[in-house]
Amino acid sequence: MAVHKLILDDAFDDALYTLIAIHCRLEDYRLAYLLNKRLGIVLSRKASDLDFYNGHVSYSIFEWEDKKQLTVWSLVSNICKTTELKQSDNTSLFDNQEKITKTFQLLPEYKTVNYFLKIDSEISLSKEKYILDSILSIPQIATAYSVDSSQLKSKENLIFN
Template sequence: MAVHKLILDDAFDEVVYTLIAIHCMLEDYRLAYLLNKHLGISLTRKSSDLDYKNSAVSYSIYDWEDTKQLVTWSLVSNICKTETLKKTEYTSLFDTEQKITKTSHLLPEYKTVNYFLKIDSEFSFSKEKYILNNILSIPQIATAYSVDSSQLKSKDNLIFS
């Protein structure tokens, strides 16, 4: 009996997407509205947020599936702030509990980035530059730039499905 050996390429491991980092002080819904307006897309809030660390940390996510071009657009927050109460021993009548705010990041290597726009398709350089120029034309956005996804250490956090 003959033995058949299948060798799979590494092409299946690498998912092709474009990642754009966005710096701004807008709320997520406002940024989604402005991106929809300037890029001609229709981002909508998903019914559930991205949950990590046993639902202790969650990030808001907006997405849109372009069925004509077979492209999925996702806008995800990079920052999650959680408040916890510090347990203290009460020694007097006027002691109060302290609130501690902890900040978590979806991609810790980009702590200054507020949002990421992930486009599940590889665009040509000119198309990517066109998208970046449209994003930068929004006055409320401080800056935006492309991120090389092959250099990311925590790229597993960008798997939304």
Template sequence: MAVHKLVLDDVFEEALYTLIAIHCTIEDYRLAYLLNKHLGINLTRKPSDLDYNKDKSVYSIFEWEDNKQLTTWSLASNICKTQEILPQVSQQSLFTAQEQIIKTFNLIPEYKGVNYFLKIDNDNSFSKEAYILSSILNIPQIVTAYSVDVNQLKSKDNLIFS
């Protein structure tokens, strides 16, 4: 009996993209404006946010498709804070107090301290990573930014935005 071996290396090829982690405390729309200004791109807010965990966590996303370079730029928030109200326990009190809990969810749980991720999708090898990183670090409102090795991420499926 002959043994047949299927090689599917071409079918399940990894998507080539660069991932940059950004630490800053400014709002998402302000960061998108500053990146547009300093990098010469045109990020715009998508009509619908990224929705994970069945409406428990929602992350803002900005996107721009560069047709000349065949590149897609995506800026996604990494932190989602939700407020939950605990059910009241009947107490013998004149006033009722509701206890509120703020829960924090992360798009990429391995990087809890990162505020935003800039994902640059490109089918070809992307050689401008050092230039982009230095341009981002020149923005005064950004504390720090660095490249992330995507192959080391456990939750890289969360980076599929379409």
């Protein structure tokens, strides 16, 4: 009896998408509005955020499905700040509770990036350059650039469905 052996060389790791990092201080809804206006897309807030660590950390996400081009556009925040109250062990007259703010990143390799724009489709370099130039023409955006997804260590965080 012949034995057939299938070798899968990272065929499933190389998903076809373009990832753009965006640095800006805008609120998520304001950035989505400006991107919609500049790029001619229709990003809208999803009903539920991306939840990690059993709902303790959540990232806002805006999405648009372009049915003509068979493309899904996703704008997701990279930074989530949570506040916890730490009870002090000191016994005193006054209740000393400290507020501790913790910061989490969707992609820890890019700690300074505020948002990521993920385009679930392989697009040409000229179209990618056009999208980047359009994003950079928005005055409130400090900078934007393409991210090489093959170098990411936490790619699994970019699976939104």
